[in-house]
Amino acid sequence: MVKILFVCLGNICRSPMAEFLMKDLVKSRGIQNDFYIESAATSTEELGNGVYPPVKKLLAARGIDCTGKRARQMTAADYNKFDYIVCMDSSNLRNMNYIAADTQGKYRKLLDFTDNPHDVADPWYTRNFALTESDIERGCEALLEHISLKEI
Numbered sequence: 089m090v091k092i093l094f095v096c097l098g099n100i101c102r103s104p105m106a107e108f109l110m111k112d113l114v115k116s117r118g119i120q121n122d123f124y125i126e127s128a129a130t131s132t133e134e135l136g137n138g139v140y141p142p143v144k145k146l147l148a149a150r151g152i153d154c155t156g157k158r159a160r161q162m163t164a165a166d167y168n169k170f171d172y173i174v175c176m177d178s179s180n181l182r183n184m185n186y187i188a189a190d191t192q193g194k195y196r197k198l199l200d201f202t203d204n205p206h207d208v209a210d211p212w213y214t215r216n217f218a219l220t221e222s223d224i225e226r227g228c229e230a231l232l233e234h235i236s237l238k239e240i
């Protein structure tokens with residue numbers, strides 16, 4: 089069982105998008121039982137709130153239901169629970185280190201698994217949800233590839 093926690097600032101846009109796209113990806117490969125996937129925020133900004141409506145809509149267009157997901161904050165206990173703690177940008181990484189020091193090298197930025205590493209832009213500010221979706225989709229595929237190579 090590989091446990092992945094996706095992290096962003098608010099846990100209403102990017103990390104839930106990554107959580108649900110990754111769940112969909114492993115399901116499409118028939119390997120969903122080998123994974124435990126969640127997402128969390130670094131901030132307390134949106135705690136308890138559902139997925140941001142434009143993200144919910146974009147997921148629904150792919151047949152993915154994220155009803156019931158509520159923003160939660162990452163905890164120090166998450167550090168021990170998860171194998172991969174994958175964030176969206178350098179600012180997330182800094183904030184995660186305030187929650188738990190990365191003593192076991194579990195922290196990564198999602199697009200560092202791709203051949204074009206860069207921060208996933210926050211659509212909360214850019215309003216470009218399609219760009220975020222394609223970046224996160226590519227990142228999830230690269231992350232799965234990385235895990236498959238390691239686990240086999």
Ligand code: 4NP
Binds near residue numbers: 098099102133134211
């Ligand atoms: P996210 O986007 O980190 O991708 O979930 C944001 C959501 C809310 C806020 C910032 C970013 N906010 O400041 O409330």
